[in-house]
Amino acid sequence: MKALLLIDIQNDFLPGGALAVADGDQVIPVANRLMNDFPLVVATQDWHPRDHRSFASQHPGRSVGEVVDLDGLDQVLWPDHCVQGSEGAKFAPGLNLDGIDYVIQKGTDVHIDSYSGFFDNGHRKSTGLEMLLQDQGVSEVQLVGLATDYCVRFTALDAVALGLKTSVVLEGIRGVELKSGDCAMAIHEMRRAGVDVI
Numbered sequence: 001m002k003a004l005l006l007i008d009i010q011n012d013f014l015p016g017g018a019l020a021v022a023d024g025d026q027v028i029p030v031a032n033r034l035m036n037d038f039p040l041v042v043a044t045q046d047w048h049p050r051d052h053r054s055f056a057s058q059h060p061g062r063s064v065g066e067v068v069d070l071d072g073l074d075q076v077l078w079p080d081h082c083v084q085g086s087e088g089a090k091f092a093p094g095l096n097l098d099g100i101d102y103v104i105q106k107g108t109d110v111h112i113d114s115y116s117g118f119f120d121n122g123h124r125k126s127t128g129l130e131m132l133l134q135d136q137g138v139s140e141v142q143l144v145g146l147a148t149d150y151c152v153r154f155t156a157l158d159a160v161a162l163g164l165k166t167s168v169v170l171e172g173i174r175g176v177e178l179k180s181g182d183c184a185m186a187i188h189e190m191r192r193a194g195v196d197v198i
C-alpha cells in the first residue's frame with residue numbers, strides 16, 4: 001500500500017503569504033494530478049499557536065532568519081505564519097481538498113517546532129502520522145509540497161528512517177532557500193539517506 005503525502009501546501013507558503021516560497025503555487029497542479037494515482041492521500045498542516053516560539057516576534061531584539069536556542073535545539077526564527085484558524089494556515093485554494101483522506105497537524109506545541117510530519121524537531125513527540133500509516137498498511141510514501149529545505153526534507157528523512165520506501169517528486173516541491181544552495185543540499189541529503197528523488 002502506498003500513500004501520497006502533501007506537505008504544508010498552505011496559503012502562508014505561497015507567493016504573497018507570510019513565509020512565501022518562490023513559485024510555491026506551482027506544486028498545486030502536481031499534487032492534484034498525483035492524488036489520482038494513490039489510494040491514500042495524507043496532508044500535513046503547519047498549525048501554530050499565535051505565540052509559537054519559532055516566531056521572531058516572540059524574541060524581542062531578534063529578527064527573522066536568526067538562529068536561537070530553544071530548549072537545547074537550534075531554532076531558525078520565522079515570521080508569524082500558519083497561525084491556527086488563520087487564513088494563512090488554510091490549504092491553498094486550488095488544492096483538491098476532496099482528494100485528501102487525512103490531515104495531520106504539526107507545530108502545535110508552543111515550545112517546539114515540527115518540520116517533519118512525523119515528529120517534532122526534538123523527536124520527543126509523535127504527530128500520529130506514523131501510527132496512521134501503520135494502521136493503513138502503508139509501506140511506501142511519495143512526497144510533494146513545501147518547503148524542500150525544511151518540512152519536505154525532514155519528513156522524507158524520518159520516513160526512510162522509519163523503514164518506509166520513500167520518494168520525492170522534484171517538480172512538486174519548492175524551497176525557502178534562506179541561504180543559496182539550501183535546496184540543493186536538502187536534495188543531496190535526502191538522496192544520501194535513501195530517498196528516491198524523481
Ligand code: VGL
Nearest residue numbers: 008046078146147150151
Ligand atoms: C516550514 C518553516 C517553518 C515548512 C514550516 O513547511 O517547510 N518551514 N514552518
Ligand code: ZN
Nearest residue numbers: 046081082107
Ligand atoms: Zn512553521
